[in-house]
Amino acid sequence: MSIRHALLALLSEGPKYGLQLRQEFEARTGEVWPLNVGQVYTTLQRLERDGLVESDDSADEGPQKGFHITEEGATELDEWLRTPPDFSSPPRDELVIKVLVALELPGVDVHELVQVHRRYLVELMQQWTRLKEDESRLDLNFALVVDAELFRLDSLIRWLDTVDGRLKRAAASVDAPAPQSFPLPKARRKVGNPQ
Amino acid sequence: MSYLELRGITKIYGDGPTEVHALSNVDLSVEAGSLVAVMGASGSGKSTLLTIAGSLEDPTSGEVYVGGRPLSSMSRNGKAQLRRQSIGYVFQDYNLLAGLSAVENVSLPLELDGVSARKAQKSALEALEDFGLDERATHYPDQLSGGERQRVAIARAVVGGRQLLLADEPSGALDSTNAESVMRLILAACHRGLAAVVVTHDAQLASWADRVIFLRDGRIVDQTLPTESPEKFLAELPKS
Numbered sequence: 557m558s559i560r561h562a563l564l565a566l567l568s569e570g571p572k573y574g575l576q577l578r579q580e581f582e583a584r585t586g587e588v589w590p591l592n593v594g595q596v597y598t599t600l601q602r603l604e605r606d607g608l609v610e611s612d613d614s615a616d617e618g619p620q621k622g623f624h625i626t627e628e629g630a631t632e633l634d635e636w637l638r639t640p641p642d643f644s645s646p647p648r649d650e651l652v653i654k655v656l657v658a659l660e661l662p663g664v665d666v667h668e669l670v671q672v673h674r675r676y677l678v679e680l681m682q683q684w685t686r687l688k689e690d691e692s693r694l695d696l697n698f699a700l701v702v703d704a705e706l707f708r709l710d711s712l713i714r715w716l717d718t719v720d721g722r723l724k725r726a727a728a729s730v731d732a733p734a735p736q737s738f739p740l741p742k743a744r745r746k747v748g749n750p751q
Numbered sequence: 752m753s754y755l756e757l758r759g760i761t762k763i764y765g766d767g768p769t770e771v772h773a774l775s776n777v778d779l780s781v782e783a784g785s786l787v788a789v790m791g792a793s794g795s796g797k798s799t800l801l802t803i804a805g806s807l808e809d810p811t812s813g814e815v816y817v818g819g820r821p822l823s824s825m826s827r828n829g830k831a832q833l834r835r836q837s838i839g840y841v842f843q844d845y846n847l848l849a850g851l852s853a854v855e856n857v858s859l860p861l862e863l864d865g866v867s868a869r870k871a872q873k874s875a876l877e878a879l880e881d882f883g884l885d886e887r888a889t890h891y892p893d894q895l896s897g898g899e900r901q902r903v904a905i906a907r908a909v910v911g912g913r914q915l916l917l918a919d920e921p922s923g924a925l926d927s928t929n930a931e932s933v934m935r936l937i938l939a940a941c942h943r944g945l946a947a948v949v950v951t952h953d954a955q956l957a958s959w960a961d962r963v964i965f966l967r968d969g970r971i972v973d974q975t976l977p978t979e980s981p982e983k984f985l986a987e988l989p990k991s
Contacts, residue, residue: 588985588988590988667967671965671967671972671973674965674973675963675965675973675974675975677954678790678954678957678958678963678975679975679976679978681954681955681957681958682958682960682963682975682978683978683979683981683984684958685955685958685959686978686980686981686984687981687984687985688931689938689981690981703927706955706958707955709954710954710955713954714954717792717952720792721792
């Protein structure tokens, strides 16, 4: 996640000081991604060095020092928003690797292993769903963050379900032809911002 | 106390070489006020479990207790009465009667159970109002959206103080926002004391439940542990 651009976005609404930026960032992400204040100041210093924000010279260093976004900062923010994150090459997903390794190991019940991971993921989803139960605390930003996490975990569970299904089918087809292996696509041109 | 209890339920279809074990020695307890989800792939026995729990089908062996009463000791009429008075069903395809309006669909089970038409309609209207559908009461199913139809179906399932709700993929045909509304209604009914079982292959749906049971090839293979409080969960999230 780009804290740098999240801070630029908050400053695009008007000048703010460091502590305020931290509080607003946390409030708008439903306190799901807490920030430490040191991280906020380090990022602000870098943004200032790069000419994307300017500080209020009259104030002392510290929590009351104000910052505002520059024209370059606004352009940078706009470009970042419109640049798709890099989804072009498959990530080295640890869950996928564990299942692939288990398939090669003798004596491992892959269905049982898949269930261990499925249960853990469903338990995590239950926790995230609990956060949605109380609609009085469910503002739009928080709901979107929780939904994103639920869809991410759900996609992993669907993949585990598919693993189960494919293994079952493979075991059932006695005369199955030898599997053909396809090379994974090479990483394509990066479209994402390398932040 | 468990409102629904399944003890050692086995269901076998066919015999000899065509014998299929749909359920094998399944134990399940559902407390009043709690929502249990049963997850499993197609053919894992989810729907069979639900029809047996709802007395729509008899197990080959084992016993089902509803409200503490064993179903095997009930006559056919006794089971029909139990289904009318205590059990509500929700299906993926809503199963509303096309020729009846929303309020008529909801009041029908009460009228079938001998409640006067006037009283049944009053209860049905109240149930629809609880679900935010009072303005749609006189609409027919084909005049309602998918989400509204399923809300009417849930109103029909809980009207008249039923104590057990059995739902088979209740949001399978709905988009995720409507699916969430359906689960919120089922959860709200549980908070009022209903026991509910939802069978689904959808983890997003199952995650609304207090407990998730995993079914594979007719056997319960696993279940989730109780969740932590939302506050504790949020506080323990790793800091970035």
